[in-house]
Amino acid sequence: MHSLSSEDFYERARLFHGCASPGLMLGASMVDLALHSLGRTQQYDALCETSRCLPDAVQLLTPCTAGNGRLHIVELGRFALCLYHQVSGKGVRVYLDHAKTTGWPNLNRWARGVWTGSEKDIVRLEREIRHAGISVLSARSILIQDTFLHRQKQEPGVACISCGELHPASMGPQCRACQGRSPYIPRLPAEISSFFR
Numbered sequence: 297m298h299s300l301s302s303e304d305f306y307e308r309a310r311l312f313h314g315c316a317s318p319g320l321m322l323g324a325s326m327v328d329l330a331l332h333s334l335g336r337t338q339q340y341d342a343l344c345e346t347s348r349c350l351p352d353a354v355q356l357l358t359p360c361t362a363g364n365g366r367l368h369i370v371e372l373g374r375f376a377l378c379l380y381h382q383v384s385g386k387g388v389r390v391y392l393d394h395a396k397t398t399g400w401p402n403l404n405r406w407a408r409g410v411w412t413g414s415e416k417d418i419v420r421l422e423r424e425i426r427h428a429g430i431s432v433l434s435a436r437s438i439l440i441q442d443t444f445l446h447r448q449k450q451e452p453g454v455a456c457i458s459c460g461e462l463h464p465a466s467m468g469p470q471c472r473a474c475q476g477r478s479p480y481i482p483r484l485p486a487e488i489s490s491f492f493r
């Protein structure tokens with residue numbers, strides 16, 4: 297189990313995440329359950345199946361961060377996370393089990409994405425999450441695919457034939473940005489390009 301009291305967790309959540317959001321509170325229970333199921337090992341990585349809230353619960357409560365390479369985010373759109381052994385790939389996946397939320401009306405609507413809470417409802421939702429604890433979660437053993445474990449290793453970089461920047465050789469001669477996956481507009485409007493002159 298993580299070593300923070302719930303008061304400490306709420307304070308750190310506010311500082312780190314902006315607020316102790318419902319997703320972060322649920323995420324804390326999910327991390328607790330996963331850590332408890334994983335046993336004593338310190339050699340684990342974390343994987344979140346959504347970028348929503350869960351990565352911050354992992355970063356607040358475990359040594360796995362996006363920056364140290366031990367937190368992986370794979371956008372599967374599911375409110376689930378797993379902790380797994382770095383070498384064997386054996387681990388535990390914990391998810392919000394919506395079938396178990398039927399007794400918690402606010403949590404059930406929140407989980408289904410149809411919750412439009414008033415301030416009163418937010419208080420009710422937070423109370424439901426606290427009282428429900430791990431009873432709305434399910435866990436199962438998982439084994440990470442070899443290709444995914446392998447992909448995390450450092451690999452040689454090559455210069456992109458279009459932009460010249462280094463990128464992993466496995467992505468091909470062009471970097472992903474030059475393959476059309478850049479989030480940036482190719483030609484900046486004049487008023488923006490003047491920023492950094």
Ligand SMILES: [Zn+2]
Pocket residue numbers: 456457458459460461470471472473474
């Ligand atoms: Zn490029």
